[in-house]
Amino acid sequence: xxxxxxxxxxxxxxxxxxxxxxxxxxxxxxxxxxxxxxxxxxxxxxxxxxxxxxxxxxxxxxxxxxxxxxxxxxxxxxxxxxxxxxxxxxxxxxxxxxxxxxxxxxxxxxxxxxxxxxxxxxxxxxxxxxxxxxxxxxxxxxxxxxxxxxxxxxxxxxxxxxxxxxxxxxxxxxxxxxxxxxxxxxxxxxxxxxxxxxxxxxxxxxxxxxxxxxxxxxxxxxxxxxxxxxxxxxxxxxxxxxxxxxxxxxxxxxxxxxxxxxxxxxxxxxxxxxxxxxxxxxxxxxxxxxx
Numbered sequence: 093x094x095x096x097x098x099x100x101x102x103x104x105x106x107x108x109x110x111x112x113x114x115x116x117x118x119x120x121x122x123x124x125x126x127x128x129x130x131x132x133x134x135x136x137x138x139x140x141x142x143x144x145x146x147x148x149x150x151x152x153x154x155x156x157x158x159x160x161x162x163x164x165x166x167x168x169x170x171x172x173x174x175x176x177x178x179x180x181x182x183x184x185x186x187x188x189x190x191x192x193x194x195x196x197x198x199x200x201x202x203x204x205x206x207x208x209x210x211x212x213x214x215x216x217x218x219x220x221x222x223x224x225x226x227x228x229x230x231x232x233x234x235x236x237x238x239x240x241x242x243x244x245x246x247x248x249x250x251x252x253x254x255x256x257x258x259x260x261x262x263x264x265x266x267x268x269x270x271x272x273x274x275x276x277x278x279x280x281x282x283x284x285x286x287x288x289x290x291x292x293x294x295x296x297x298x299x300x301x302x303x304x305x306x307x308x309x310x311x312x313x314x315x316x317x318x319x320x321x322x323x324x325x326x327x328x329x330x331x332x333x334x335x336x337x338x339x340x341x342x343x344x345x346x347x348x349x350x351x352x353x354x355x356x357x358x359x360x361x362x363x364x365x366x367x368x369x370x371x372x373x374x375x376x377x378x379x380x381x382x383x
Contacts, residue, residue: 256274271303
């Protein structure tokens with residue numbers, strides 16, 4: 093990724109509001125720059141940053157932090173659309189009451205750093221194309237199978253309002269899902285779950301799992317220690333937490349391989365001092381996970 097000064101903004105560039113100091117505005121602006129030049133990684137998208145970003149540039153919350161990240165940063169095309177929104181947005185309001193001064197500075201920063209930002213997008217496009225190829229191979233391999241074996245590697249300590257508990261399941265090929273199950277169908281850490289496959293897609297309802305969410309990390313192939321009858325997983329919750337940290341930042345939203353999503357970047361140009369990145373339209377529309 094491009095290397096730039098860690099803190100391009102200072103507090104004297106901003107005006108304090110009744111609820112935010114100038115230092116807090118500078119902290120947000122500096123983290124924005126770090127997030128963009130860092131490749132839009134999910135590990136650089138903490139809750140406090142999400143909450144403020146969703147209230148700038150006419151954004152909305154998209155339900156939660158994960159929803160916002162998936163909407164704007166899950167693919168290179170969406171990252172480009174996010175930058176376009178920043179570049180084209182017209183800040184309004186007084187800086188004594190809004191983040192309009194921060195928005196103006198960030199618009200100027202995106203223009204100044206357009207070359208470095210283009211390099212980030214190009215690198216992300218290459219990684220995304222590689223991820224698409226791996227996903228296509230994985231799904232093709234599943235077409236000949238009737239079930240995919242998962243092992244429960246972690247579960248939440250608390251339950252939701254409707255009695256749901258969240259579980260982390262790792263497949264025998266290393267992919268990871270977060271799912272929810274109600275109290276009537278509890279799972280235990282180490283338990284093996286055989287999820288039916290229908291044309292390469294998981295039928296989670298058949299095993300009483302709801303709200304499946306593909307995670308960005310990958311865990312090494314599940315090893316079944318001892319004899320074949322021993323179904324206890326050799327992966328611990330600590331291993332899973334470590335893999336989440338090291339694997340985060342990869343795209344966890346992939347389109348179906350049979351959709352036309354080009355891996356070759358389109359033309360890019362800088363026109364009239366503004367960020368002008370020409371990407372293929374298909375890349376901007378790709379990204380809804382079918383899994």
